[in-house]
Amino acid sequence: MKFTAVLLSMICLIAQTALAQVAQPSATAVNEVVIAVVLGKKLTLKDKDKLGDIVLGVLLEQFAKDNKIEPTAEELDVFIVKTAEMYKRSQVEFEEERKKLIVELKASNLSESEREGKEAQLRNIASIQSSDQETKILRKELKKQLDTSERQSSRSFVTRWKINKALYAKYGGRVIFQQLGAEPLDAYRDLLKEQERKGAFQILDKQYVPSFWRYFTDEAMHVFYSKDEGAKFMNTPWWMMEEPAEG
Numbered sequence: 068m069k070f071t072a073v074l075l076s077m078i079c080l081i082a083q084t085a086l087a088q089v090a091q092p093s094a095t096a097v098n099e100v101v102i103a104v105v106l107g108k109k110l111t112l113k114d115k116d117k118l119g120d121i122v123l124g125v126l127l128e129q130f131a132k133d134n135k136i137e138p139t140a141e142e143l144d145v146f147i148v149k150t151a152e153m154y155k156r157s158q159v160e161f162e163e164e165r166k167k168l169i170v171e172l173k174a175s176n177l178s179e180s181e182r183e184g185k186e187a188q189l190r191n192i193a194s195i196q197s198s199d200q201e202t203k204i205l206r207k208e209l210k211k212q213l214d215t216s217e218r219q220s221s222r223s224f225v226t227r228w229k230i231n232k233a234l235y236a237k238y239g240g241r242v243i244f245q246q247l248g249a250e251p252l253d254a255y256r257d258l259l260k261e262q263e264r265k266g267a268f269q270i271l272d273k274q275y276v277p278s279f280w281r282y283f284t285d286e287a288m289h290v291f292y293s294k295d296e297g298a299k300f301m302n303t304p305w306w307m308m309e310e311p312a313e314g
Contacts, residue, residue, distance in 0.1 A: 102275055105268035118279045122268050123255060127230050129267075130258070134233055138225035143218060146225050149306040165192045224248075228304045234258060235301040242297030243289040249300035252291075256283040 099111035105122045106129060114121055131137065138146075168189045172182065224247075231251050235242070240253025262268060270276050282288065292300060 100272075102272040103268065103270045103279075115275055115278075118270070118275055119282050122279070123259065126258060126262050126267060127227070130234070131226060131230050136226065136229050136233055138222055138229065142225050143221055146221050146304075146306055147218070150221075153306065161192050161196060165189065165196070168192070225304070232301055235298075241294075242292045242301055244292065248305050249292065249297065251297075251301060252283065252289060259283060 099113055101109045101111055102115060103110040103118055103122065105125045108125060110118060110121060168185050171177075172185055172189070177185070228248060231248075231254075234254040235251040238251070238254035238257040240251060240257065242249050243252045259268075270279055291297075
C-alpha cells in the first residue's frame with residue numbers, strides 16, 4: 068500500500084499541476100530587496116524561504132539546455148500511458164483497502180491503538196478518494212485545456228528524471244527518497260558548489276546562506292537509499308518500476 072500511495076501522490080500532483088496551469092492567473096512582480104541572484108535572475112525577500120528550490124531549479128533548467136536534455140514524444144507517451152495504468156490500479160486497491168478496514172473495524176477485540184490506527188488509515192483513504200473525485204470533476208470541465216496542460220506537466224516530470232539521471236552519471240554520490248521520485252542529493256550539492264564557484268549564483272544577504280545549504284548538507288533531513296538501490300532509481304524512471312511484492 069505504501070508504494071501505491073506514493074504513486075497516487077505523484078499522479079495526483081501531475082493532474083493538479085496541469086489544473087493549476089489552466090486555472091491560476093500569473094503573479095505580478097513585487098519590487099523588494101534583492102537577496103540573491105542566479106543567472107541574472109534577481110531573488111527578493113519574498114523568495115527567502117525557497118531560495119534553494121529556486122536556485123536549483125534555474126540551474127537545472129540551464130543544465131538541461133546545455134546538455135540538450137528533453138523528453139521525446141515516445142517517452143511522453145509511455146509516461147502518460149503508464150501513469151494512467153497506475154492510477155486505475157491504485158483506485159481499485161484503495162477501494163479494496165477501504166472495504167477491508169470497514170470490516171476490520173467491526174471486530175470487538177481490537178485494542179484502542181489498533182482501532183485508532185485503522186480509523187486513521189480509513190480517513191486517509193477517504194481524503195485521497197475525495198481529492199481524486201474533485202480532480203475528475205475539474206478534468207471534465209476543463210478537458211480541452213487539460214489535454215495540453217497535462218502533457219506539459221508530464222513533460223516536466225520526464226525532463227526532471229532525465230536531468231537527475233544525467234547529474235548522477237556526472238557526479239555520482241548518494242540518492243535520497245522523495246515522494247515525487249528519488250533525488251541525487253550529492254549530485255545536486257556538487258552542481259551547486261561548482262556553479263557557485265563559476266559565479267552562476269550568489270547569495271547576497273549572508274544571513275540566508277545556512278538555510279540555503281541546509282537541504283543539501285543536513286543528512287538528518289533525508290532517507291538515503293543503498294548504493295545499488297540509488298543506482299537503480301537513477302537509471303529506471305519510477306513510472307517504469309514494478310510494484311514490489313508486500314511481505
